[in-house]
Amino acid sequence: MNTFLRVAVIYLILMILFRIMGKRSLASITTFDFVVLLIISETTQQAMIGNDFSVTNALIAILTLLVLDLGLSFLKAKSPLIDRWMDSVPVIIVEDGKTLDDRMGRARVDRDDILMAARMSHGLERIDQIKFAVLERSGEISIIPEDEEK
Amino acid sequence: MDYQYLAWRLQRVGWALMALLLLAATLGAFGSGPLAQTNAGAETSALWVKYERFGRLEVPQELVLNVKPTPEQARAGKVTVWVSRPYADQLMVDTVVPTPDFLRGGPDRVEFDVQLTPDSGDKSIAVTLYVQHQNAGKQTARAGVAGGPSVDWWEFIYP
Numbered sequence: 238m239n240t241f242l243r244v245a246v247i248y249l250i251l252m253i254l255f256r257i258m259g260k261r262s263l264a265s266i267t268t269f270d271f272v273v274l275l276i277i278s279e280t281t282q283q284a285m286i287g288n289d290f291s292v293t294n295a296l297i298a299i300l301t302l303l304v305l306d307l308g309l310s311f312l313k314a315k316s317p318l319i320d321r322w323m324d325s326v327p328v329i330i331v332e333d334g335k336t337l338d339d340r341m342g343r344a345r346v347d348r349d350d351i352l353m354a355a356r357m358s359h360g361l362e363r364i365d366q367i368k369f370a371v372l373e374r375s376g377e378i379s380i381i382p383e384d385e386e387k
Numbered sequence: 388m389d390y391q392y393l394a395w396r397l398q399r400v401g402w403a404l405m406a407l408l409l410l411a412a413t414l415g416a417f418g419s420g421p422l423a424q425t426n427a428g429a430e431t432s433a434l435w436v437k438y439e440r441f442g443r444l445e446v447p448q449e450l451v452l453n454v455k456p457t458p459e460q461a462r463a464g465k466v467t468v469w470v471s472r473p474y475a476d477q478l479m480v481d482t483v484v485p486t487p488d489f490l491r492g493g494p495d496r497v498e499f500d501v502q503l504t505p506d507s508g509d510k511s512i513a514v515t516l517y518v519q520h521q522n523a524g525k526q527t528a529r530a531g532v533a534g535g536p537s538v539d540w541w542e543f544i545y546p
Contacts, residue, residue: 246546257401287445321390328391343395 240294244285244301251281252323260325260376261345324374331370334383344372354378417545418442427540433457434536443545444523447481450516452530454501461509467533468514469498474528481517498533520544 285298313320330341331351341347351370355361358380369381415422418441428435430453437451452468460466465488475497487499501514520526523546531537 254405257398257405259398322394325394326391328388340391343392 334365428538452514455511469496471529477522
């Protein structure tokens, strides 16, 4: 019971905290972000299993995580509202070659992020070559280039 | 997009709450800090207790019972201190300084005899218990000196 509660609470807290941090925190993994994630995983490990290092306890902890993940997947599938609040929605941040600065500011995305995604996915050089840039639920930026006839 | 704008606003509220939680933690609202450290009983009285109002489960803490022996206790060279049984039952006591001579368990209290040095006189002595709480939640406590005053306090132990 103790292990299940510890793991469940840690799982929910981490989910809420990362949701509050925003999409870009998970997508743009810099060295600093990587170090933070490593330290978080070490910090939560002890809180989840306490002083019980038995194989049984580890199994209970793993099962709890997997069942919670499965349960939340079912919930998201059943309820678009829960899905939206847990995983957010895609947001258009460039439309017809023009940046939507308000949305970019709120989502903490800058022109450099968009240009990097444009170069990596389609070899584009400028913002005006982009028809749509979408900040996806994962935090990545997907690019739809302008039609070539233009 | 209405949902997204609401989500962004809530996100900012969340960031502010996280910062406030961190500030509260630094100040000791979750243990180990000025907000947590406090006393029960007046420092001029025959018994006062220095403890942490906020603590965390299975984390080492200090509980200091400051006892001013009576002349009789000083002549006898020992003082008997007690802690309420429900409180003691949920404590794991790592060590007590000075080490008591005897520990006695009763239905409502746990007593221990502490020897006094010959030159202690009627000066206040500190009996320090190094403990770890085994139960989370609000813990009410009482400690006292046998035949003397007692002090009540409460602690909140975070899981």
